Amino acid sequence: MRSGCRDADTILHFRCALELAYGFIGADMTMFDVKMTAQNKTAGNCTTRTARQTTLKDSIRIEGIGVHSGNPSSIVLHPAKSGSGITFLRKSDGDAMDQLIPAHVDNVGDTRLCTVLGNPEELYVATVEHLLAALRGMSVDNVLVEIDAAEVPVMDGSSRPFVDAIREVGTTRQSAPRRYIRVLREVNASHGQAHAVLRPHDGTRFDVEIDFESPAIGRQRFIADLTPEVFAKDISRARTFGFLAEAKQLRAMGLAQGSSFDNSVVIDDDRVLNEGGLRYEDEFVRHKLLDAIGDLALAGSQLLGEYKSVCGGHKLNSMILEALFADPRNWCYEDAASAEDQPMFSAPVGAPVGLEAASQPVAAAKA
Numbered sequence: 001m002r003s004g005c006r007d008a009d010t011i012l013h014f015r016c017a018l019e020l021a022y023g024f025i026g027a028d029m030t031m032f033d034v035k036m037t038a039q040n041k042t043a044g045n046c047t048t049r050t051a052r053q054t055t056l057k058d059s060i061r062i063e064g065i066g067v068h069s070g071n072p073s074s075i076v077l078h079p080a081k082s083g084s085g086i087t088f089l090r091k092s093d094g095d096a097m098d099q100l101i102p103a104h105v106d107n108v109g110d111t112r113l114c115t116v117l118g119n120p121e122e123l124y125v126a127t128v129e130h131l132l133a134a135l136r137g138m139s140v141d142n143v144l145v146e147i148d149a150a151e152v153p154v155m156d157g158s159s160r161p162f163v164d165a166i167r168e169v170g171t172t173r174q175s176a177p178r179r180y181i182r183v184l185r186e187v188n189a190s191h192g193q194a195h196a197v198l199r200p201h202d203g204t205r206f207d208v209e210i211d212f213e214s215p216a217i218g219r220q221r222f223i224a225d226l227t228p229e230v231f232a233k234d235i236s237r238a239r240t241f242g243f244l245a246e247a248k249q250l251r252a253m254g255l256a257q258g259s260s261f262d263n264s265v266v267i268d269d270d271r272v273l274n275e276g277g278l279r280y281e282d283e284f285v286r287h288k289l290l291d292a293i294g295d296l297a298l299a300g301s302q303l304l305g306e307y308k309s310v311c312g313g314h315k316l317n318s319m320i321l322e323a324l325f326a327d328p329r330n331w332c333y334e335d336a337a338s339a340e341d342q343p344m345f346s347a348p349v350g351a352p353v354g355l356e357a358a359s360q361p362v363a364a365a366k367a
Contacts, residue, residue, distance in 0.1 A: 051177065051178040051336045052173045052174055052175065052176065052177060052178060052336070053082045053083070053141040053142060053173070053174045053176045053177070053178050053179075054139060054140055054141050054142070054171045054172060054173055054174060055079045055080055055081075055082075055140065055141065055142040055143060055171065055172060055174060056077060056078070056079045056140065056143060056166065056169055056170070056171055056172070057079065057169050057170040057171060057172050058079065058169045058170075059076055059077060059078045059079065059169075060076065060077040060165045060166070060168075060169050061074065061075070061076045062074070062075050062076075062077070062153060062155070062161065062162070062165055063075075063153060064153025064154060064155050065153060065154065065258040066126070066127065066149060066150065066151030066152075066153065066154065066257075066258050067114075067127060067151065067154035067157075067240075067256065067258045067259050067263060067264075068113065068114075068126070068127070068151060068255045068256055068257060068258065068259075069149075069150065069151055069257055069258060070257030070258035071149060071150075071151070071258075072149065073147065073148065073149035073150075073151050073152065073153045074147070074148050074149070074153075075131070075145055075146065075147045075148075075152060075153065076145075076146040076147075077143050077144075077145055077146075077165070077166075078143065078144040078145075078146060079142070079143070079144075079172075080142040080143055080144045081142060081174075082141075082142060082174045082175065082176035083142070083176060083179075084142045084144070085102060085103065085104075085141070085142060085300055085301075086102075086103040086132065086135055086141075086142070086143050086145065086297070087100055087101065087102045087103060087143075087144055087145065088100070088101045088102075088103065088117060088118075088125045088128070088145045088146075088147060089101075089144060089145065089146045089147065090118065090123045090124070090125055090147055091146065091147065091148045092123065096123065099118065099122075099123045101117045101118045101123075101124075101125060102300075103117065103128065103132060103297065103298055103300070104298055104299075104300045105298040105299065105300075105318060105321040105322060105325070107298075108298065108318050109124055110126075111313075111314035111315040111317075111318050112314075112315075113255065114126050114127040114128075114129065114314065115127070115128050115129045115132075115294070115295055115298075115314045115317075115318070116128075124150060125145075125147055125150065125151070125152065126150055126151045126152070127151045127152045127154065128152055128294070129290075129291050129294030129295055129314065130152070130154075130155070130157075130158065130159045130162065130240075130290065130291075130294060131145070131152050131159070131162050131294070132293075132294035132295070132297040132298070133159045133231075133235075133236075133290045133291070133293040133294030133297065134159040134162035134163050134166060134231075134236065134294075135162075135166075135297065136226075136293055136294065136296075136297040136302065137159065137163070137226065137228065137231030137232070137235065137236060137290075137293055138163060138166050138167075138171070138228045138231065138232070139171075139228050139302075140166060140171055141174075141178060141301075141302075142174070154240075154258060154259075154263045155263065156239060156262065156263050157239035157240040157241075157262075157263035157264050157265070158236060158237050158238055158239045158240070158279075158287070158290070159231075159235070159236040159237075159290055159294075160236045160237045163231070163232055163236045167232075177335050177336040177337055178301075178302065178335075178336045179301050179333055179334070179335050179336070180301055180302050180303070180304050180333070180334040180335075180336065181299050181300070181301045181302070181303050181304065181305075181331055181332075181333060181334070182200075182303075182304040182305070182331060182332050182333075182334045183198055183199060183200050183201070183303065183304060183305030183306075183324065183330065183331055184200060184329065184330055184331055184332055185200070185327075185329060185330045185331075186198070186199040186200070187199075187320065187323040187324050187326075187330055188320075188323065189316055189319035189320045189322075189323050190316075190319075191313075191315050191316045191319060192311075193311050194309070194310065194311040194312045194313065194315075194316045195309070195310055195311070195312075195316075196307065196308065196309040196310070196312055196316050196317070196319070196320045197307075197308050197320075198303075198305050198306070198307050198308075198320050198323070198324055199305060199306050199308075200305060200306075201304065201305050201306035202304065203225055203226075203304065203306075204225065204226040204302060204303055204304060204305070205223065205224070205225050205226070205305075205306040205307070206222075206223070206224050206226060206289050206292055206293065206306075206307050206308075207221070207222075207223045207306065207307065207308040207309075208221065208222055208223075208285055208288050208289040208292055208308075208309050208312065209221040209285070209308075209309070209310045209311070210284060210285050210288055210310075210311060211310075211311060212284075214243070214267055214269060214270060215269075215270045216267045216269070216270050216271055216272055217241075217267065217284045220282045220284060220285035221285060222282060222285045222286055222289050224289060226293065231293070234280075234286065235286055235289055235290050235293070236290070237279045237280070238279065238280060238283045238284075238286035238287035238289075238290050239263070239264060239265050239279065239283065239287060240263070240264050240265070240287055241264060241265035241266070241267060241283070241284055241287060242256075242259070242264055242265075242266065242267070243266075243267050243268070244266055244267065244268040244273065245268075247259060247264075247266065261273070261274050261275070265278065265283060265284070265287075288309075288312065288313075291313070291314065291317070292307060292309060292312065292317050295314055295317030295318060295321075296317060296320075296321065298318070298321060299321055299324070301333070304334065307320065
């Protein structure tokens with residue numbers, strides 16, 4: 001009898017300075033593709049790749065509530081200059097100064113119920129993973145996220161509302177080449193029953209497996225080569241999920257105050273309680289993959305590597321980045337050139353995998 005795997009994060013889960021530092025900019029052309037073939041400017045043992053950095057064409061305001069606090073939350077995604085990456089501007093509630101918090105693993109303050117950036121005892125931003133997944137999944141490199149509360153709005157529990165907002169305003173290529181982080185050596189991380197490996201790969205691949213005792217979930221695996229098309233179609237709509245009994249316990253602790261059937265898949269033993277059922281047959285593992293994309297965006301640049309996790313969660317995702325950056329021999333920066341425009345992938349991969357054939361190559365997803 002399998003024991004299953006679970007972790008806590010599966011539960012219902014200054015103005016002038018900104019102008020100088022982040023340079024709100026205009027648009028020149030849209031871009032949702034990823035490119036390759038270039039000259040690596042950092043390490044001779046990295047292969048070449050082409051792409052230019054991207055940002056938003058205009059600012060986007062998104063409003064909702066925090067899944068744990070239940071309090072209103074508003075974010076504004078601003079275009080940002082090349083090389084600035086993704087940064088949160090946490091607006092102060094009182095007399096304290098506003099705080100800039102770069103979206104980087106070095107700034108992770110907690111991973112128990114969600115991914116928290118900043119000091120949980122001071123100004124921080126919680127539940128950043130769904131927004132980060134949308135930005136990374138849609139190949140948006142540079143954004144300033146202005147937020148007036150402690151949590152990113154949970155929206156419908158997935159990344160889809162953020163993807164829709166990004167598509168509505170559009171993205172723009174910038175003049176600077178994209179900077180990738182190429183994985184050079186395999187690194188591993190373990191946490192209880194969970195384990196993960198990040199290994200060299202010419203592309204960005206996620207291989208996520210979960211195993212729950214509940215027959216409503218069971219054992220699921222999903223592999224995806226990350227492209228905006230695959231993310232939007234096969235991953236972005238997967239919602240966060242949790243168990244009814246645990247939701248009641250969390251609410252008694254003052255958590256999950258904003259969780260509901262509108263933003264979570266709720267499970268009671270062997271059945272899904274949501275009236276509309278699931279968005280994907282294997283929505284649970286797809287949401288775990290979505291979380292992994294968001295958490296690994298905290299590398300600071302798009303990874304060129306394959307990430308495989310079994311029974312993982314936010315803590316394990318953070319641990320694998322710590323393992324990667326623990327030794328400079330594990331990775332290198334790879335700056336793209338902008339001379340050519342060749343697609344990274346001839347066919348996007350995004351498909352559930354039969355566990356009995358886990359060693360077989362992944363088939364390209366059907367249109």
